[in-house]
Amino acid sequence: MGNRHPRSNALSLATALVLGACAFAPAYAGGKANLASLEDGSRSFGRFVVTYRSGTAPRRDAAALERSLGNAASALGLNTLQRLRRTATGSDVVVSPRPLSRAEATALLHTIAADPNVESVENDMRMVPYWTPNDSRFREQFGFGSGAGGIRATTAWDVARGAGTVVAVIDTGIASHSDLNGNLVGGYDFISALSGAEAQQFGAFFIAADGNARDANPADPGDWNDNPNACRTGNSSWHGTHVAGTVAAVTNNAKGVAGTAPAAKVVPVRVLGRCGGFSSDIADAITWASGGAVPGVPANPNPADVINMSLGGSAPGACPQSYKNAIVGAAQRGSIVVVAAGNDDANASTAVNSDGQPVGYTMTNCGTVISVGATTSSGGRSSFSNFGPGVDIAAPGSGILSTVNNGLRGPTTEAYKAYDGTSMATPHVAGVAALVQSVARTPLTQEQMRTLLKNTARPFPVSPGAKPIGAGIVNADAAVKAAKAL
Ligand SMILES: [Ca+2]
Ligand SMILES: [Ca+2]
Ligand SMILES: [Ca+2]
Structure with a gap:
């Protein structure tokens, strides 16, 4: 139950972005690229989560996905973007061949988001435990x-x-x-x-x-x-x-x-x-x-x-x-x-x-x-x-x-x-x-x-x-x- 509201919010946001796509391409790309996800305290970036729209070729087909990632990689001068795995909800975890600066990661998010098949792309944000020790006193x-x-x-x-x-x-x-x-x-x-x-x-x-x-x-x-x-x-x-x-x-x-x-x-x-x-x-x-x-x-x-x-x-x-x-x-x-x-x-x-x-x-x-x-x-x-x-x-x-x-x-x-x-x-x-x-x-x-x-x-x-x-x-x-x- 806890996931329902965030998920439905994300879906309606994606729908709104898709509707606006044709008229405002740059804004569209920027909106799909979750730049705020770069604010996780990291100094370099190398791991991203890409979500292709349901029914698109990269979502269905590994070769199409590789082509899409390859295009984004070469646009940035990277050899490749390697797909690690698909998450339970259908997103793909991808890694860059080297650590990227914030500026490079920003460019990568924009480039991947420019693919019309992409629903969203974001940094695989690093979470931290809010650790409070359990010592009795x-x-x-x-x-x-x-x-x-x-x-x-x-x-x-x-x-x-x-x-x-x-x-x-x-x-x-x-x-x-x-x-x-x-x-x-x-x-x-x-x-x-x-x-x-x-x-x-x-x-x-x-x-x-x-x-x-x-x-x-x-x-x-x-x-x-x-x-x-x-x-x-x-x-x-x-x-x-x-x-x-x-x-x-x-x-x-x-x-x-x-x-x-x-x-x-x-x-x-x-x-x-x-x-x-x-x-x-x-x-x-x-x-x-x-x-x-x-x-x-x-x-x-x-x-x-x-x-x-x-x-x-x-x-x-x-x-x-x-x-x-x-x-x-x-x-x-x-x-x-x-x-x-x-x-x-x-x-x-x-x-x-x-x-x-x-x-x-x-x-x-x-x-x-x-x-x-x-x-x-x-x-x-x-x-x-x-x-x-x-x-x-x-x-x-x-x-x-x-x-x-x-x-x-x-x-x-x-x-x-x-x-x-x-x-x-x-x-x-x-x-x-x-x-x-x-x-x-x-x-x-x-x-x-x-x-x-x-x-x-x-x-x-x-x-x-x-x-x-x-x-x-x-x-x-x-x-x-x-x-x-x-
Ligand atoms: Ca103790
Ligand atoms: Ca002694
Ligand atoms: Ca002694």
């Missing part, structure tokens, strides 16, 4: 939607899902989670042993908490601390598992959450343990994640297209030279480095250190990185988000639901929890960068990516006022479409 993930605070991922996913890309998450490691494990590949644990007086006071593996120094297993043993002499006490955070889930949780599995780049793979790189982690370990992790050589560590078989660093200094401080060097190397190897602006409601570019020097925050002050501020579900600046001229772009960072573990110390059962932080905003942008790289004809450089993400960002629905957090909220849909058009 997807409705709670405002960050992916098209509301005031959303990054428009739901529409971007009709164009790109990050297939073929790798995102390294340099963080606390990873807890096993059935809504994440399927998208993990490789990984490494870069947390070194303590030495000297620290080792004597706390134990050599106090930070590592997994009983050894660097090793090939990036599993997160928990980063709880109950020693107030070491750092603030608290339960395990499962921070890396949360961040990784926002990048690429297993999506459309009717369970839990979706990820920003559902078809990307995540390499978990462990650098943060109990009370944090050393810059020297983190610098090596950046080098390794991007495919560079680190002495004593096997090469990363999955070099990162994008590196997510939801970490930074706990107070203003100059960027360590080891980071700058590692980041320059990572960029040269083609990894896009995305970092968190920080959660101190401070200027990430000019905040002063204990000596009164305006040094800003590490990682924002580390050169070519893309720095991410946080926004709420209504698109306003999250009250904790660092800000300033070094912050490039913003993404959802308040109330972000993702994968974690229930363990207060070591891992127990898997769970989902909502966290706040620029740490949660950053993987949205890293995920969008993966979406972009998955459709770009040539992978974008760090600077090209920054420019594209900023140019396509959505203006803030709520102005951040005197605390700027970049060009706008990252717009996955606009970014992937711009990348495809490059």
